[in-house]
Amino acid sequence: METATIVDSISAVFILALLGICLLFVGGMLIMAVVETLKYFDSVARVTLSGPGRIVLKDYTPSYQIQYTTDSYGGGGSVEYQDVPDSWKITIELLGRKRSIEVSYYFYNSIEVGDQVVAKYRLGRFSRRPYLDQVERLSSAPAAA
Numbered sequence: 074m075e076t077a078t079i080v081d082s083i084s085a086v087f088i089l090a091l092l093g094i095c096l097l098f099v100g101g102m103l104i105m106a107v108v109e110t111l112k113y114f115d116s117v118a119r120v121t122l123s124g125p126g127r128i129v130l131k132d133y134t135p136s137y138q139i140q141y142t143t144d145s146y147g148g149g150g151s152v153e154y155q156d157v158p159d160s161w162k163i164t165i166e167l168l169g170r171k172r173s174i175e176v177s178y179y180f181y182n183s184i185e186v187g188d189q190v191v192a193k194y195r196l197g198r199f200s201r202r203p204y205l206d207q208v209e210r211l212s213s214a215p216a217a218a
Contacts, residue, residue: 122196123192127166127190130171131161131181131184132161133160136156163181165192165205165208170202172194172205180208183210191208
């Protein structure tokens, strides 16, 4: 009789522990969904603003390949490759915050760290953080006569 009680209590503890882990997982997923939804609504349907920014970092990533290996039950498999192209990113300081954006090869090579640029951005509805949409070169003023 005692053995059955011990087995029952161990089973109950195991089931409660499993239920607790499941609840933590589901709760974490719900929290992540709420956070991502708030991030989306923070920036969607906002007016695009324009302001000055300063380039603080230039980052070039050369192209590379990702290898995928697939196995099948028949013993055969295949290897596939995905080419990831070159990318050029710049980081600018905008409204006291650093924001990164991917730019074209030509734009990347036409600017230097420390240059001033015009940033097109949206301010977050809740966070007031700038969401960077586009960066343009600061047009030089016409020469005075």
